[in-house]
Amino acid sequence: MKKDDVLVDEKFNKLVEYSSRSGKIDVRLYADYDVKRGLRDSGGKGVLTGLTEISDVVSFGYIDGERVPIDGELYFQGVNVQDLIRGEANRRFAFEETTYLLLFGKLPTRQQLREFIDLIGIYRELPETFVRDVIMKAPSSNMMNTLQKCVLTMYSYDQNPEDISIHNILKQSLQLIAQFPLYSVYGYHAYRHYHLNKSLIIRNPKPELSTAENILRLLRKDGQYTELEAKVLDVALVLHAEHGGGNNSTFTTHVVSSTGTDTYSAVAASLGSLKGPKHGGANLKVQEMFKDIKAHVTNWRDETMVESYLQRILRKEAFDRAGLIYGMGHAVYTESDPRAVILKEYARKLSEEKGLEEEFNLYERVERIAGDCLMSGRRLLKPVCANVDFYSGFVYSMLGLPEELFTPIFAISRISGWSAHRIEEIVNAGKIIRPAYKYVGHHVPYLDLDEREKAYAEEEEK
Template sequence: MARSVYSEITPEMEALANLCVKNGKIDPELYAKYDVKRGLRDINGNGVLTGLTDISEIRSSRMENGVKIPCEGQLFYRGYSIEDLVRSMPSDHSFGFEVTAYLLLFGELPNKEQLDGFIKQLSFYRTLPTNFVRDIIMKAPSGDMMNTLARSVLTMYSYDDTPDDISIPNVLRQCIQLIAIFPLLSVYGYQAYRHYHDGKSLYIHQPKPELTTAENILRILRSDKQFTPLEAKVLDIALMLHAEHGGGNNSTFTTHVVSSSGTDTYSAIAAALGSLKGPKHGGANIKVVRMFRDMKEQVKDWTNENEICDYLTRLLDKKAFDNAGLIYGMGHAVYSVSDPRARIMERFAEGLSKEKGREDEYGLYMRVARLAPQVIAEKRRIYKGVSANVDFYSGFIYSMLDLPMELYTPIFACARIAGWSAHRIEELINAGKIIRPAYKAIHPERAFPGMEGET
């Protein structure tokens, strides 16, 4: 009863909210008048240059005779192509994510001895403080696992003897520990939620030190702790692809902004988690899965391209699914011709769909990936090409792995914590000024009115 009172929106609150909207609305024409780069992007969607990084690079175009030409998207981690990195991993029992995390943190590929040592460090830290699950994760479980994850990260501050020490050795220690425990915080948070809210059986499995991060996620999530080699491999690849994506994506830029203030690691990472939670960022693949659920109900023949195009057109006309006018999973802020992560995901989605007996659904995804850009080009005026992005396939892959939708974004975070950590350390090493962009005030100055009762 008490919680409903706190959540209630009263008529008084509605009135105050209307006042906020009335006095908070800014004339859109003023953004053009003052040349404001909304979203730190220009009119063509290109990001405003705000910093330098040596961690990763995104390429979506090339210069020919002084002209910018769109090209197949490429992603580089510390100079290495993500496609080469994925291709170099063995076919089974791959520590691909661990290799990726080492590369992002230290700037070079590990040899066998270095990788073994790094894996041992992760295994050593892959444990939670005594009674942490009981006292923190089990108490007041949230309906959103990202909030549970953020709360747990902030609470880890209390278990750290030197939480505010931002020397590189200490921050590195904190970051490796967070990389190690993110899967535990995420999955245990989900187990607590499904037990207390859904009445399901509660089981807390311990990770095994010899298993990869991907294998341990599947092990501690499933009641029987079982998984196939292909399932573990595909999840490992997904973690590699989501580990990093440049300094300008919203959550990584948040990491830079918050780290530039000199705050502690737990506060910086919790802020990044808050950013990633947003449906425009880490929650996008959930929208894709839900859109396809609706599509599979509305489109009777999944092989009929005319029927598919009709549904896609209704999406853009705000007459289908959530009436937002969007085809989720299509288009990207940087990539136009293709998203390299999506190309890789597509290949592994095909193999997993065969193992899971979902080839028909995979076929539907492939038809939408091909037809959607055509429909968008016909219906919308666009400045650059549109193609399927990584979220288009990741949600489908997660569903085939039987991951609950509540964990889609936390799994993203389990990967991206490696990139956030690398960027936090880079920000602290280079110790620039606190990040403080400008906002122009547009309200005219006003004389303060006399108070009631003044003489």
């Protein structure tokens, strides 16, 4: 290392030390000022910050006037998500139908759905040379950054990007909903080609195919997929399309949209939120945890052995030593997460087609044992259920989706919900969202350089 580089590192490390010290706040002050950290009350329930008609997340009911936990339910524009998926078992366009419902507030007729699918097919076409000039240039190793780059660059291709009329926002939203699969899959192919020296295959989408079918066709070398594979991915897209206004990325959509900014900036901000491992990247942690479990539990059928290792994880003696069993527990659901229940059903079906029943049985076994371990080990009064992330990574792996696309698949789905919430925010013309922060620092006098030198020297001596 050069002498100048060493000097720069020393100076920078000193700045890091100053920054770490200056930003530290006494945690007791949060209780003193009744600050709802993470916008949650003392019971972990989200602080009410808005109203929505787009979706309802239900985790409790009332019996004789008393609030009691129930099996979780999820409603899109008043329609139970289970009914959306199971209503017509053999239809190919459940995600498209769900997107229509979220955006327009009601289920489409056969003719309306056909016209909507045709429109999505038209909007799926990217601007000329976009793949070459944007996606192939300086490809990122993280596909969420690729998505952000593509979204922000689309601003330059829009003749009227700043128009926030509902007419224009809807058009921009439909284009992004249609094009997200292309940004993601093409970005992944570019990454593999330029970073991993793999062959580059760019295949055009087919407008007559569903979003799920196009993803599998564009991603795979031979473009082939089974009917069940397409169905399972379609179901996963429906389940991830929306989950209330309080989740971090959707709340980000509301916050940024409330400023009156353009659609591309709002969606890019939401993507930045979803990228975080505490939000959209959670299923990757589940996958990593299961890789670790499979490496250390030699007999997957031995429940005693499985429980022993899970206890080690909880005691921070194994895996990443964070003391967490990833994919277990949810901020709202207690008895069950309806998305996890549905996805588990399709994970079972897919595991049978793929010959991975033993692996599915391990997931099911860990889910059951982990719930008991968490309740007894942490003396919880409420049950702990698996959340949607518990099975989604396993499903994506069985579909042959690379881990680099796990979170982008979430985004491909959730852009439908974000678009609905952005329109809702603009339609209701609310105030700019501006929560308060309490200043808990100290006012100090300004010192000139000489006085500063003397004061800091005296501090060092102490």
